[in-house]
Amino acid sequence: MEVGDRKVVSFEYTLKDKETGEVLDASAGQPLTFLTGVGEIIPGLESRMQGMKQGEKRVIEVPAEEAYGLPDPNLIQKVPREYFQGINLEVGLPLQAQTPEGQIISMVVVDFDENTVTVDLNHPLAGRDLVFEIEVVNVREATPDEILHGHAHGIGGHHH
Structure with a gap:
């Protein structure tokens, strides 16, 4: 299964500043899980993950405008x-x-x-071009509840 509309995607990542190479964040064995199409992650990353499959690795560059925007x-x-x-x-x-x-x-x-x-009050990463080194760990269909709630649920469902 590939990353596409209404999928729940889990991925490992290392996030770097494109200009300096500084590591800004990493999943460190705790994959990030999100529901596609609802804006849970920055748009430039989600759009560049489209079509990726479980186990696939990719280096993705995201310009500031498609990440956290330019400083206001x-x-x-x-x-x-x-x-x-x-x-x-x-x-x-x-x-x-x-x-x-x-x-x-x-x-x-x-x-x-x-x-x-x-x-x-700008996001700390506003104005920075980013590089993500990612590996897709899992891709699955979103459940009706996840689509209704607008986010991915963990194992055993979700409790509001």
């Missing part, structure tokens, strides 16, 4: 320092915050003074 200058924002009380601020510090709706957002401190903290 509007996502670099100044926030009153009072929101960061009790935090030992430093440039490069990754932080998380919760929106009033309960969504968790990630950010990185890029600058601060006594009144404001400048944070970058």
